[in-house]
Amino acid sequence: MIEMPQKFDSNEWFILGSLLLFYPIIFILAKRFPLSITLLVLAFGLCFSKLLDDILAPPPLDLYDINDTPKYDLADIFMWFLYPPFGYLYVYFYDKWRIRRVFTFLYIMACSFVSIGYEFLCLKSNLFIYEKGWKIIYSYPCYLALLSLHLMFFNYLKYQYDKTKLEKKAS
Amino acid sequence: MAFLVFSTLTMIFLIYFTLTPKHLHFFEMAMIWLLVVFLHENYSTIVMLNLGWIKHAEGAFELVSFFIMFVLLFPALIIWCIDRVSIVRSAAVKLLIVILVNGLMIGLEYLAQYLGVYEPKQGYQWWYAAEALSLTGFAFLVDYGFRIVLRKEVRLT
Numbered sequence: 001m002i003e004m005p006q007k008f009d010s011n012e013w014f015i016l017g018s019l020l021l022f023y024p025i026i027f028i029l030a031k032r033f034p035l036s037i038t039l040l041v042l043a044f045g046l047c048f049s050k051l052l053d054d055i056l057a058p059p060p061l062d063l064y065d066i067n068d069t070p071k072y073d074l075a076d077i078f079m080w081f082l083y084p085p086f087g088y089l090y091v092y093f094y095d096k097w098r099i100r101r102v103f104t105f106l107y108i109m110a111c112s113f114v115s116i117g118y119e120f121l122c123l124k125s126n127l128f129i130y131e132k133g134w135k136i137i138y139s140y141p142c143y144l145a146l147l148s149l150h151l152m153f154f155n156y157l158k159y160q161y162d163k164t165k166l167e168k169k170a171s
Numbered sequence: 172m173a174f175l176v177f178s179t180l181t182m183i184f185l186i187y188f189t190l191t192p193k194h195l196h197f198f199e200m201a202m203i204w205l206l207v208v209f210l211h212e213n214y215s216t217i218v219m220l221n222l223g224w225i226k227h228a229e230g231a232f233e234l235v236s237f238f239i240m241f242v243l244l245f246p247a248l249i250i251w252c253i254d255r256v257s258i259v260r261s262a263a264v265k266l267l268i269v270i271l272v273n274g275l276m277i278g279l280e281y282l283a284q285y286l287g288v289y290e291p292k293q294g295y296q297w298w299y300a301a302e303a304l305s306l307t308g309f310a311f312l313v314d315y316g317f318r319i320v321l322r323k324e325v326r327l328t
Contacts, residue, residue, distance in 0.1 A: 001217060034324050036198050039317070043205040047212075054212045055238065058220055060229045072216045160197045164325045 006068040014125035022085035045087030064134040112143035173286035174232040224295040276303040
């Protein structure tokens with residue numbers, strides 16, 4: 001049903017290394033948000049990255065391949081968990097540095113460049129295989145859209161959380 | 172045709188859903204939506220790509236219809252189902268709502284098949300029921316777990 005990777009090579013090592021690097025960072029960082037917001041931010045990263053890859057990667061569009069095979073393999077499952085920590089760190093620093101107004105625009109632009117840099121590393125480790133017409137630069141507008149949506153979602157979550165707290169206090 | 176049918180149905184249901192009062196907290200609805208979409212994406216990748224039980228239509232409109240159905244309509248139906256179930260007290264009515272919503276989802280899958288959104292291999296239509304039931308069951312579990320977190324944080328009743 002779920003295929004095994006053809007061999008444990010650069011892409012699997014890259015996934016493993018990234019998971020081991022990013023998840024401890026999340027746990028080490030000070031607890032900044034309530035657990036419900038943290039879980040929703042992580043779920044958002046998980047869902048939207050998979051959604052976008054599901055639209056672009058498999059047939060009928062079939063623009064690129066992920067990992068060793070064009071099918072769904074075990075490494076793919078672990079790969080989806082690379083996105084949530086990035087989304088979490090993204091909103092963490094947005095909130096910590098109190099980025100507002102025009103700096104939000106610059107922050108989204110800069111983080112999209114960071115994402116492109118990370119995707120370049122993924123490409124070099126054969127996690128993504130762009131032999132069907134997709135180019136790394138095409139991902140930039142996707143990151144701009146996704147990261148903007150991520151911030152909107154996060155801000156709305158904070159607004160809803162504060163509103164609920166206030167309502168509970170008042171009642 | 173598929174695009175017209177599914178986009179219209181989805182919009183009608185979303186308008187109805189938005190305008191009716193809801194019992195679930197926004198956080199619960201968001202979590203259910205995100206995880207149902209994620210689970211369904213995994214299902215569809217395995218069933219279509221690895222097992223080859225169901226084949227996507229090639230047309231762009233059919234592809235858009237497929238995503239409208241599984242990214243908007245089905246999660247909204249499941250959230251509506253959980254919302255209604257959380258309001259009613261009678262166990263029989265709760266069960267009836269779950270059966271009705273699952274029946275509706277299976278019916279919509281047959282409609283999608285009829286309109287050419289996807290084409291199952293002969294004999295694999297049972298997957299429609301398995302998918303609908305497991306998505307609903309998973310959503311109930313997610314809501315149960317997440318409600319515990321929310322209760323602790325915002326004293327949600």
